[in-house]
Amino acid sequence: MKAFCQIHKVNVHQLQYWLKKFKHESTPTSFVKVINPIYQTQKPLTFDFQDLRINMPESYNESTLIDLIKTLRRLGDER
Template sequence: MEKTELHMEWERRIADYESSGQTQATWCAINKLNVNQLKYWLKKIKGPKRNRSTKSKFTPVVVTEPPANDSMEIKIGQASIEVRPGFDSTFLADIVRTLKTLC
C-alpha cells in the first residue's frame, strides 16, 4: 500500500515540527495549521505513545550557590536572574514561567 501525498506531506511537517523545538501550539501558529490536525497526524504516524510524550517539555535549570552578598543567580537557558533577600516570589515565578516558554 503506497502512502498518499497527504500522508507524505504530514510526515515532512512532523519532522519539521520535531526539529523546531517549539511547542505544538507555537509551531502550528507559525505554520498556519490547526493544532488538532498536528495531534491527529502525530498519533496516526508515530502512534499514541509518541503523541503523549511530546506534550511535556523540560527546560534545564542551573542553580548555583549563593554568593557572599546573599543573592542568588538563576539561569534558564541563556537568561540569568539575580535574586536578593526580600524578593517577590510570585513575581519571580511569573518571570520563570515566561522564560521557560521562550527557551
C-alpha cells in the first residue's frame, strides 16, 4: 500500500480512511434487468388465405382475431 501511495502521490492515511469508508458504505451491487422492447422480440402470427397473407402481432386482440376468422370464412363462402 505504501508503494502504491508513493507512485500515485496519495497519503497512506487518507487512502486507508477512504478504503474503510467505502467498505462500510457501499451497497451490494446487482445486475439490472434489461428488457428488450417488444418490437425486437415479437414474431407475427401469419395467416394464409388463398392469395392473401396476413401478419398479426403476437399481442393481438382476441376479438380482432375472431373478426378476421369470420371475415375470411365469409370471403371463402363468396368465392
